[in-house]
Every structure is written in structure tokens, then in C-alpha cells.
Amino acid sequence: MIRKGFKKSMEFPGTDPDRQAARDFVSRMDRDYFSVYSPREIRVHIQLAQGLTSDHPVRLKVAPREKNRFNIVIVAFDYFSEFSILCGLLASFGLDIRTADVYTFSDRRPSAVPALPAHGRRKKIPRARDSRKKIVDVFEVSPRPGETFSVSRWKEFESELHALVRLLCDGLFQEARERLNRRLIERLEKERGPLADLLYPVEVRFDNRANKHWTAMDVHSKDTPAFLYALSNALSMRDIDIHKVRVQSVRAEARDRFYITDRQGRKIRGEREQKTLRMALVLIKQFTYFLPRAPDPARALRYFDQLLDRVIERKSPKALALLLRKKEGLILLARLLGTGDFLWEDFLRMQFENLMPVLEDFKARALRPGKERLRRELAARLAQGATVEEKKRILNEYKDREMFSIDMKHLVMPKSTLIDFSRALTDLAEVIVDQALAVGHAALIRKHGRPRLETGRECPFAVCGLGKFGGREMGYASDIELLFVYGGPGRTDGPDPVENSLYFERVCQEILRLIEARQEGIFHIDLRLRPDGSKGPLAVALERFRTYYHAAGEAAPFERQALIKLRRVAGEPSLGRQLEAHRDGFVYGAAPWDRDAAIRLRRRQIRELVAPGTVNVKYSPGGIIDIEYAAQYLQIEHGRDHPELRTPNTLEALDQLRRLRILAGDEHDRLREAYLFLRNLIDGLRMVRGNARDLILPDVASEEFKFLARRLGYHETGWEKSAGALDRDVRRHMKAVDRFFSGRFNPS
Numbered sequence: 001m002i003r004k005g006f007k008k009s010m011e012f013p014g015t016d017p018d019r020q021a022a023r024d025f026v027s028r029m030d031r032d033y034f035s036v037y038s039p040r041e042i043r044v045h046i047q048l049a050q051g052l053t054s055d056h057p058v059r060l061k062v063a064p065r066e067k068n069r070f071n072i073v074i075v076a077f078d079y080f081s082e083f084s085i086l087c088g089l090l091a092s093f094g095l096d097i098r099t100a101d102v103y104t105f106s107d108r109r110p111s112a113v114p115a116l117p118a119h120g121r122r123k124k125i126p127r128a129r130d131s132r133k134k135i136v137d138v139f140e141v142s143p144r145p146g147e148t149f150s151v152s153r154w155k156e157f158e159s160e161l162h163a164l165v166r167l168l169c170d171g172l173f174q175e176a177r178e179r180l181n182r183r184l185i186e187r188l189e190k191e192r193g194p195l196a197d198l199l200y201p202v203e204v205r206f207d208n209r210a211n212k213h214w215t216a217m218d219v220h221s222k223d224t225p226a227f228l229y230a231l232s233n234a235l236s237m238r239d240i241d242i243h244k245v246r247v248q249s250v251r252a253e254a255r256d257r258f259y260i261t262d263r264q265g266r267k268i269r270g271e272r273e274q275k276t277l278r279m280a281l282v283l284i285k286q287f288t289y290f291l292p293r294a295p296d297p298a299r300a301l302r303y304f305d306q307l308l309d310r311v312i313e314r315k316s317p318k319a320l321a322l323l324l325r326k327k328e329g330l331i332l333l334a335r336l337l338g339t340g341d342f343l344w345e346d347f348l349r350m351q352f353e354n355l356m357p358v359l360e361d362f363k364a365r366a367l368r369p370g371k372e373r374l375r376r377e378l379a380a381r382l383a384q385g386a387t388v389e390e391k392k393r394i395l396n397e398y399k400d401r402e403m404f405s406i407d408m409k410h411l412v413m414p415k416s417t418l419i420d421f422s423r424a425l426t427d428l429a430e431v432i433v434d435q436a437l438a439v440g441h442a443a444l445i446r447k448h449g450r451p452r453l454e455t456g457r458e459c460p461f462a463v464c465g466l467g468k469f470g471g472r473e474m475g476y477a478s479d480i481e482l483l484f485v486y487g488g489p490g491r492t493d494g495p496d497p498v499e500n501s502l503y504f505e506r507v508c509q510e511i512l513r514l515i516e517a518r519q520e521g522i523f524h525i526d527l528r529l530r531p532d533g534s535k536g537p538l539a540v541a542l543e544r545f546r547t548y549y550h551a552a553g554e555a556a557p558f559e560r561q562a563l564i565k566l567r568r569v570a571g572e573p574s575l576g577r578q579l580e581a582h583r584d585g586f587v588y589g590a591a592p593w594d595r596d597a598a599i600r601l602r603r604r605q606i607r608e609l610v611a612p613g614t615v616n617v618k619y620s621p622g623g624i625i626d627i628e629y630a631a632q633y634l635q636i637e638h639g640r641d642h643p644e645l646r647t648p649n650t651l652e653a654l655d656q657l658r659r660l661r662i663l664a665g666d667e668h669d670r671l672r673e674a675y676l677f678l679r680n681l682i683d684g685l686r687m688v689r690g691n692a693r694d695l696i697l698p699d700v701a702s703e704e705f706k707f708l709a710r711r712l713g714y715h716e717t718g719w720e721k722s723a724g725a726l727d728r729d730v731r732r733h734m735k736a737v738d739r740f741f742s743g744r745f746n747p748s
Contacts, residue, residue: 028105048075058165078133079168081236091226092184094147099140100247105133178298214259215268223254234284294338295711303337340688374431425474434570440510449494459487460572470565471648477686479524484539508538551591565648588639615697622734624678626741674733
């Protein structure tokens with residue numbers, strides 16, 4: 001019922017356009033609006049609405065009340081997800097919403113709404129200046145314990161409100177949500193302790209009889225910090241339009257009514273539709289409280305929403321739905337989904353059906369179960385495949401499952417070290433290469449027979465690792481650098497005989513075909529370090545290996561250095577030992593080492609691979625390559641007299657260099673600490689970006705750098721402080737490495 005005296009109080013002086021705009025405002029408001037607000041309050045709302053323009057799409061009025069409470073009136077143009085943005089902004093300023101009434105312009109004009117009287121002689125009233133839909137949101141709020149809402153805070157609130165609504169005005173809904181999430185999560189982190197236990201049940205009921213046009217949704221639960229934001233944000237994420245809201249907080253209980261439709265303006269009628277929305281609403285609301293555990297909260301929430309879609313599409317698998325309702329499961333998913341694109345793109349998205357068993361099993365399974373156990377498990381599974389294609393599928397499913405398990409354990413179990421993680425990845429890579437070789441070998445033997453040397457003895461074949469794989473130093477998105485070597489010339493003894501060179505070329509091709517990988521991701525096989533590079537055959541004969549890697553051979557100085565990392569990983573052990581022995585003679589032999597040429601190559605890398613004004617964690621002065629090169633230079637120079645230096649692993653080489661006093665104790669400690677720091681930094685960059693090649697640090701002031709700091713465990717009070725702490729550590733370590741490298745190898 002419209003309040004008594006409404007007509008008289010609503011007489012609005014001013015120009016005809018002003019009166020027409022006021023009339024338009026009144027005519028498009030829901031009937032309940034006039035029973036909630038007095039004519040005086042409505043007059044204020046109209047004045048705020050008339051101040052809206054494209055440049056100023058939102059207006060605000062703050063009025064203090066008794067008992068440290070405030071009325072906040074927000075009038076704005078209507079944008080999708082706007083209400084959730086407003087609720088989140090209030091929560092981010094430490095304000096609890098005690099009551100709220102939200103009204104949105106309707107395209108349906110009520111017939112029994114009073115008209116505004118014209119003054120003097122009746123004139124033709126011009127068209128309103130802006131007939132866009134508007135919202136009126138009135139919040140009664142109170143600061144949380146320890147918070148204040150002073151005039152300066154009002155101004156800060158207003159400034160951030162304008163920035164967020166401008167983003168909505170420009171259609172940048174995701175950007176607005178992510179900007180708000182960052183601010184809100186910083187607020188929630190201050191209350192991190194109690195929030196983890198706030199998984200109170202949420203009761204959701206739907207009523208399609210309460211309103212002719214909209215579905216009424218009643219939500220009852222314990223009132224918790226940012227509750228209304230979590231709820232309304234969940235609705236907007238599920239493409240639900242909010243038309244009207246009535247919010248009440250009664251004795252720590254939230255009793256909220258939302259009037260909603262889908263984006264096409266239809267009611268939420270179907271039982272399955274309501275059940276799906278109820279489940280998504282509750283889970284997103286619960287998950288929101290665990291976003292402080294995510295390095296990138298916005299990404300975590302976005303991927304969680306996509307994960308829910310997959311649960312819903314598969315009619316909600318009970319096991320996964322149960323996990324999503326557990327505190328431990330939500331914490332785990334917040335950490336994983338907020339880490340970066342790498343896990344989502346490579347594992348969660350592709351391996352959804354296998355996700356639940358891995359999540360259940362990861363705590364019980366050791367980070368490094370051991371190569372033999374992995375080999376037995378995979379061999380048993382491959383035996384069940386009847387064809388090569390079936391074996392290929394089994395091989396890659398096992399690889400992806402184990403990779404996900406290793407990645408997840410390293411991410412969520414802080415006690416796991418970088419070294420353990422690298423060894424676990426390397427163990428898995430060795431087993432995958434070994435079993436791919438066995439499958440490819442067996443298939444070709446059936447067709448061509450066994451390869452024989454000219455003496456009649458079976459021709460051996462070995463697979464060697466190089467680079468990070470050879471050094472047992474693999475990380476996120478590391479590729480696998482391989483070198484294939486066979487014993488020598490001869491022919492196969494089967495019904496379709498071929499030369500050994502062709503046979504082993506096909507073995508290599510089978511290995512490459514069997515192991516699937518993203519172009520820039522983990523298990524991408526790199527054969528560029530083989531003799532003659534990309535121009536040479538995939539598999540090289542032992543004799544060619546010996547002549548190429550020889551003091552008088554064609555190998556360039558950098559290839560001599562790269563061969564330090566050579567290590568047999570699969571195939572014939574005796575051939576592998578021959579290759580490693582030849583490596584020792586070539587790399588650590590009496591042939592002079594041209595240190596100056598190596599230094600020139602390093603300078604060239606800086607000139608050509610580091611863009612001006614950027615910091616490349618690998619190639620910039622003081623980058624990780626300076627530590628690796630420093631160890632390798634000293635290994636080559638001293639390895640002839642000290643066989644213990646002949647290791648492909650950088651940290652082991654540094655330890656031996658210290659033991660031999662080639663490195664002083666403080667030099668060793670600085671290099672080791674910097675190496676571990678930079679390795680973690682590189683892994684963090686790859687996880688955040690999902691790209692193995694891009695190792696340029698983002699700008700310190702960027703959101704990406706802040707996410708990187710959180711991913712690496714920097715949790716200072718405020719994201720800027722965390723980013724600053726990471727920046728200081730990057731500078732400190734890289735400066736120390738550059739100072740050592742320049743002083744030891746490149747004195748000016």
C-alpha cells in the first residue's frame with residue numbers, strides 16, 4: 001500500500017525534464033518499494049538517480065545512525081552482477097550488512113503508481129534524459145570489531161565503488177569481480193582462523209507463487225563475514241539475475257529473500273533446475289571462505305565454477321560431491337585451482353573422471369614411491385592392453401595420473417622439498433620412457449624381427465637423458481631432453497628385415513608417438529642436442545657418437561659442456577656405461593677448455609635473450625643459468641683430477657666443489673640458496689602461466705606478481721607487502737649470483 005501523503009510529498013520542483021525523470025523513476029519501481037520507503041526517502045533516491053550519467057554511473061549517500069551503524073544508499077545504472085559487487089565491497093571494508101533492500105527498475109510499469117503533479121499550466125513533458133534501468137540499494141551496516149567507518153573511509157569506499165561500477169559499465173564483469181576478490185580476500189585473510197570452521201548448513205527454498213514475474217528464493221543460515229557477497233556472487237556466476245532483495249540479520253541468523261530469474265527473464269521452475277542451483281549456490285558459498293588459501297583467488301573461483309559444471313553434467317558423482325562438502329576437500333581445491341592454468345588445463349580438465357581416486361589416494365601415496373614400484377604398476381597395466389593404441393592410452397593415463405599426484409602433493413604438502421619433487425618427476429619420466437621403449441620395441445620386433453650386429457649378436461640400444469632430465473632436476477613443465485644411441489650397423493632377422501639404422505629410427509618415432517604432451521608442457525620430448533642437431537638422424541650409432549664427441553670431432557664447445565648432463569635412463573645398461581665412460585673422457589679429458597668462448601656465449605645470451613628493462617629468471621645476469629654454468633665450468637676445469645665432480649646434478653656438483661675447496665664455504669652457501677630459490681621461482685612462474693618458456697618476471701606492481709608471491713608462500717599482511725618481500729629476495733639472490741659469476745669468470 002502506498003504511504004499516506006505520498007502525492008503531496010512527491011511534488012518535485014524544477015524543470016520539466018527533471019519532473020519527467022522523477023515520474024519515470026516512480027512509474028518503474030516495484031509496488032513494495034513504496035511500502036518500505038517514505039516519500040522523503042524516495043525523494044532522496046530520485047535526486048541521486050537524476051545525477052546519474054555515463055561518466056558517473058553510480059551515486060552514494062552515507063548517513064550515520066545510532067549504535068555505530070550506518071545507512072548506505074546506492075543508486076546506479078543496472079548492470080549484471082552489480083549487487084554481488086556491492087556486497088563484496090562492503091565486506092571488504094569490514095562492514096557487516098544488518099539489513100538490505102534492493103530494488104531494480106522493471107520494464108513492466110505498474111498501473112497504480114501516483115503521477116507527479118505538474119506546476120501551473122499543464123505542458124507537454126519532454127522525454128526523460130536517461131531511461132536506462134536503475135537500481136536502488138539501501139544497506140544498514142555496522143563495522144566489524146576493530147573496524148571504523150570514518151569520513152576518510154567513506155571517501156575511499158566511494159572511490160572504489162566508482163572504479164568497480166565503471167568496469168561493469170564497460171562490460172568488464174570478470175575484471176570487476178577479480179579486482180573485488182583481491183580486495184575482499186585480503187580482508188578475509190585477517191579473519192582466516194575462524195573462517196575455516198564456518199561451514200554452516202545453508203537452507204535454500206524456492207517459491208514461484210510469491211511473485212507473478214520472479215522466483216522468490218529464501219536463504220537461511222548463520223550470518224558470517226561476506227555471507228551475502230558469497231551468496232549473490234554464486235548467483236551471478238550461475239547466470240542468475242537478481243531483481244529484488246530483502247535482507248535481514250536476526251540474532252546472528254541470515255534470513256534473505258532474493259527475487260530472481262535466469263538471464264532470459266524466466267522463472268526457476270523445474271525441480272532439477274532448482275536442485276542444481278541449490279547445490280551450486282551452497283558449494284560456491286562454502287568455497288568462497290577458503291579462497292584465502294588460494295594463490296590466485298579469482299582463478300580458483302572461476303575454475304571451481306567450471307568444476308561444478310562438470311559435476312552437474314555427470315549428475316553429481318557422489319564421491320566428488322562429498323569431497324566438495326568437506327573442509328579438507330575445499331582447502332585442497334582452493335590451493336590447486338588457484339595455483340595457475342597448468343594443473344587445470346593439463347589434468348583437472350582432461351582427467352576429470354580420474355580426479356576423485358587421485359584426490360583420495362594422494363595422502364597415502366609417497367611423493368617418491370620408487371622407480372621399481374612405478375615400473376611394476378605400469379607394466380601390469382600395459383599387459384592388459386591388446387593393441388599398441390590401447391597401450392598408448394594406458395601409458396598416458398598412468399603418466400597424467402601420477403604427474404597430477406606428484407604436483408598436488410608438492411603443492412599442498414609443505415614438507416616436500418624441491419629436491420624430492422625433482423627426483424619424483426625424474427623417476428616417473430624414466431619409467432615412462434622405459435615402458436614406451438618396451439612397447440615400441442615389441443611392436444617393431446613382431447614386424448621386422450630383432451636387430452642384429454654384423455657379428456650376429458643382438459644390437460644394443462640405449463636412451464640417455466640430457467639437461468634437467470639427465471641431471472635429475474626436473475620441475476613443472478620441464479621437457480625431456482633425450483639422446484638415442486644403438487650399437488652399430490646390421491639388419492633385423494625377421495620376415496621383413498630392415499637395416500638397423502632404419503629400425504632404430506622407427507623405434508625413436510614410436511617413442512615420440514607414444515608419449516603425448518602439450519607443446520610447451522611436461523614430457524615434451526626434445527632431441528635437439530643429438531649429434532648434428534635437427535639435421536641428424538633420431539638415433540645415432542655408437543661409433544658416430546664417439547667420433548662426434550671427440551677432441552677432433554665436430555661437437556661445439558657448448559656441446560661439450562652440455563654433455564656433462566648425459567645419463568642413461570633406459571635401454572641396455574652396458575651400452576649406457578660405454579656412453580658415460582666416453583662422455584667422461586671427452587668432457588673431462590686433456591683437451592683445453594676455452595673458457596673465454598664460454599663467457600662470450602653467456603654475454604651473447606644476455607644481449608639476445610633478455611629484452612631491455614625486463615628480468616629473465618634464467619638468462620638475466622644473476623639468473624639460474626649463471627649458477628649452472630659456474631658449476632659446469634669448474635667441473636670441466638677440475639673434473640680430470642677429481643672424478644667425484646663428474647655428476648650431472650648441479651647441487652651435487654656444488655657440494656663436491658665445496659668439499660674440494662674449489663668453492664669457499666660462503667660461496668657454496670650463497671649459490672646453493674640462490675639455486676633453490678630460483679628453481680622455486682621458475683616453477684612458480686610456470687605454474688601461474690602454464691608456459692615452460694616464458695621466464696620473464698612480471699612487473700612488481702602487477703596482479704600477476706602478487707599472485708606469484710602468494711604461490712611461493714609469501715603471506716605478509718597485505719598483497720603489496722608480500723610482493724615487495726618477493727621482489728627483495730629476487731634482487732638479493734640474483735645480485736649475489738651475478739657478483740660471484742662476474743668476479744670468478746668475468747673480471748672487469
